Amino acid sequence: MxxxxxxxxxxxxxxxxxxxxxxxxxxxxLEESQLLPSIRNLAKELKISVITTKxxxxxxxxxxxIVTVAGKGSYVAAMNxxxxxxxxxxxxxxxxxxAIATAKLVGVTxxxxxxxxxxxxxx
Amino acid sequence: xxxxxxxxxxxxNYKDFSLKGIDIALEKxxxxxxxxxxxxxxxTTIKLMMNLIKKDSGTIKIFxxxxxxxxxxxxxxxxxxxxxxxxxxxxxxxEMKDVISPFYRRWDExxxxxxxxxxxxxxxxxxxxxxxxxxxxxxxxIALSHHAELFxxxxxxxxxxxxxxxxxxxxxxxLLQDENKSIFFSTHITSDLDKIADFITxxxxxxxxxxxxxxxxxxxxxxxxxxxxxxxGHRPENLIGLKQNDYGFEALSSSxxxxxxxxxDSVMIExxxxxxxxxxxxxxxxxxxxxx
Amino acid sequence: MFHLIKKDIxxxxxxxxxxxxxxxxxxxxxxxxxxxxxxxxxxxxxxxLILGASALEDKNNSDIILxxxxxxxxxxxxxxxxxxxxxxxxxxLGFYLIYLISNLVNxxxxxxxxxxxxxxxxxxVTMFCSLSLPLIFKYGYLKSKxxxxxxxxxxxxxxxAVVGYLNEHDKMKLSQNIIGxxxxxxxxxxxxxxxxxxxxxxxxxxFISLTFYRGREF
Numbered sequence: 001m002x003x004x005x006x007x008x009x010x011x012x013x014x015x016x017x018x019x020x021x022x023x024x025x026x027x028x029x030l031e032e033s034q035l036l037p038s039i040r041n042l043a044k045e046l047k048i049s050v051i052t053t054k055x056x057x058x059x060x061x062x063x064x065x066i067v068t069v070a071g072k073g074s075y076v077a078a079m080n081x082x083x084x085x086x087x088x089x090x091x092x093x094x095x096x097x098x099a100i101a102t103a104k105l106v107g108v109t110x111x112x113x114x115x116x117x118x119x120x121x122x123x
Numbered sequence: 124x125x126x127x128x129x130x131x132x133x134x135x136n137y138k139d140f141s142l143k144g145i146d147i148a149l150e151k152x153x154x155x156x157x158x159x160x161x162x163x164x165x166x167t168t169i170k171l172m173m174n175l176i177k178k179d180s181g182t183i184k185i186f187x188x189x190x191x192x193x194x195x196x197x198x199x200x201x202x203x204x205x206x207x208x209x210x211x212x213x214x215x216x217x218e219m220k221d222v223i224s225p226f227y228r229r230w231d232e233x234x235x236x237x238x239x240x241x242x243x244x245x246x247x248x249x250x251x252x253x254x255x256x257x258x259x260x261x262x263x264x265i266a267l268s269h270h271a272e273l274f275x276x277x278x279x280x281x282x283x284x285x286x287x288x289x290x291x292x293x294x295x296x297x298l299l300q301d302e303n304k305s306i307f308f309s310t311h312i313t314s315d316l317d318k319i320a321d322f323i324t325x326x327x328x329x330x331x332x333x334x335x336x337x338x339x340x341x342x343x344x345x346x347x348x349x350x351x352x353x354x355x356g357h358r359p360e361n362l363i364g365l366k367q368n369d370y371g372f373e374a375l376s377s378s379x380x381x382x383x384x385x386x387x388d389s390v391m392i393e394x395x396x397x398x399x400x401x402x403x404x405x406x407x408x409x410x411x412x413x414x415x
Numbered sequence: 416m417f418h419l420i421k422k423d424i425x426x427x428x429x430x431x432x433x434x435x436x437x438x439x440x441x442x443x444x445x446x447x448x449x450x451x452x453x454x455x456x457x458x459x460x461x462x463x464l465i466l467g468a469s470a471l472e473d474k475n476n477s478d479i480i481l482x483x484x485x486x487x488x489x490x491x492x493x494x495x496x497x498x499x500x501x502x503x504x505x506x507x508l509g510f511y512l513i514y515l516i517s518n519l520v521n522x523x524x525x526x527x528x529x530x531x532x533x534x535x536x537x538x539x540v541t542m543f544c545s546l547s548l549p550l551i552f553k554y555g556y557l558k559s560k561x562x563x564x565x566x567x568x569x570x571x572x573x574x575x576a577v578v579g580y581l582n583e584h585d586k587m588k589l590s591q592n593i594i595g596x597x598x599x600x601x602x603x604x605x606x607x608x609x610x611x612x613x614x615x616x617x618x619x620x621x622f623i624s625l626t627f628y629r630g631r632e633f
Contacts, residue, residue, distance in 0.1 A: 007317075010394060012342055043319075044296045050153060051321040051336050173483050176632040198485040209479045213426040213471060222422040226484045 017056035036074045127151040133181030142329040152302040156316035157309040159326035165309040202266030206278035212251035227269035235268035256287035274306045313397035345379040349390035364403030375403035419494035423468040430467045438509035454535035460506035473556035545620035553627035
């Protein structure tokens with residue numbers, strides 16, 4: 001498991017952890033029922049507060065990505081990756097629709113839009 | 124959640140300073156940073172917790188026990204580190220340890236030996252010849268060697284170099300691997316706490332200004348900067364430590380949401396550090412400090 | 416408590432070395448005034464060590480450590496009172512050794528080491544500490560330094576003066592009464608009364624010290 005914390009980012013630290021763990025679960029880097037580090041150990045390793053890692057794990061558990069067994073630890077939950085992907089794709093579509101609407105408003109063409117997307121996607 | 128430390132309505136009056144009925148609660152398993160400028164009441168609070176001075180009113184409960192009635196039982200389970208050396212300077216490290224250790228029923232010599240090795244404590248050197256950092260490490264080693272459950276630290280990092288400070292913070296974090304241990308850490312160097320503190324309590328002029336999780340604090344609060352003309356017509360009660368100069372204003376706000384609602388995009392909003400929060404809360408209004 | 420006394424002795428390594436010299440010095444200078452001289456010597460050494468310990472305590476502000484440890488304030492106060500007699504015994508032993516040595520090698524000085532020295536020292540040390548320890552526990556060493564010095568000299572000069580006065584005016588009424596009283600009672604009974612009296616003063620002093628120390632803030 002890889003987690004990198006940025007202290008300068010506007011994104012709260014707990015959210016950085018949530019997103020990075022989610023990403024690794026979706027990409028299969030973290031496998032189903034794999035044991036995650038304890039919240040206290042993760043806090044120590046990342047040099048952040050216990051409350052922050054606790055909040056990240058709580059969030060991940062609420063969203064169904066991990067399961068916590070009292071006294072044993074937290075595991076990557078068994079989840080339907082297809083379904084997760086589908087919901088994400090739907091989200092992308094919604095946001096794109098919004099972007100296209102704005103584009104049409106100010107007369108940005110499809111070609112320009114595609115170029116834009118390409119540049120942003122490739123970073 | 125079980126509170127390992129519970130202070131309620133605690134007061135102590137001196138001629139020129141008083142602690143005005145403060146409340147503090149710390150859950151088991153966490154570290155609380157107790158911040159405030161010099162003279163704000165941090166040491167007075169800690170002295171009251173340690174029974175070094177007598178309170179005028181209020182209660183202090185540690186491990187659920189009243190600290191007046193269970194003085195010794197509580198102290199068995201406390202590890203303390205103070206800002207200044209109060210050990211007998213004339214004794215060697217080993218002699219001092221031998222004097223202290225018999226008083227702790229749960230003293231663990233093997234643990235002490237391990238820390239002495241890790242910290243490279245010079246056992247046969249007189250305490251007066253130790254560096255400031257080494258004195259703190261000795262104090263820490265004593266605090267860690269009797270299976271204490273609550274660690275009370277009064278400005279442990281003041282006057283120490285960054286390397287020793289980060290070593291201390293590392294030790295504290297590894298202590299918290301045990302969820303039954305808690306740390307109460309007072310400091311005016313807030314950067315020590317930016318990373319590892321779970322809770323932050325800010326004290327100023329003997330009053331608790333705020334006490335909440337560090338994450339909440341840093342997410343809810345914000346720094347606002349903008350041009351002065353924006354100030355007219357806005358309610359200033361949201362702006363803490365408001366300061367104006369010829370080119371604009373800056374202030375701290377306890378609600379980022381509220382600021383966005385009020386000012387929208389017309390101001391610059393920044394994430395505060397703990398130091399910002401402390402400085403904006405405690406600085407003296409419009410008065411400026413300059414050199415003459 | 417034992418460890419607190421041990422600490423007081425350990426941190427006075429240097430003062431203890433000095434006290435050996437003092438014992439020799441006092442033997443030479445004070446022997447000529449008889450047993451009372453040695454009594455003063457024992458009192459002086461005890462004074463030096465008990466106040467020396469308090470001075471170091473004060474300098475380091477170490478009461479803060481002691482009170483932060485799981486130690487009862489009673490134990491801290493009691494340890495000080497017990498240490499008085501350890502220092503006094505140490506000084507007495509020092510004088511006794513010199514007495515033995517001077518007898519063995521026939522030194523030209525006469526060390527008047529009699530049982531009266533011990534009884535006198537016990538009396539002087541107890542009285543002195545009963546007065547000065549409460550002051551130290553109330554105000555700390557520094558603030559009570561002058562007062563303690565005064566008490567010490569009142570004891571030394573006042574004590575020797577009274578002894579001298581009594582010797583010269585043997586026929587005076589007051590001393591007659593006292594001497595008469597002691598003559599009428601046996602030595603052991605007289606000693607017993609003295610000890611009981613000292614005991615009461617000591618216990619009283621201890622509880623005053625304890626009350627002061629319990630109320631003290633650091």
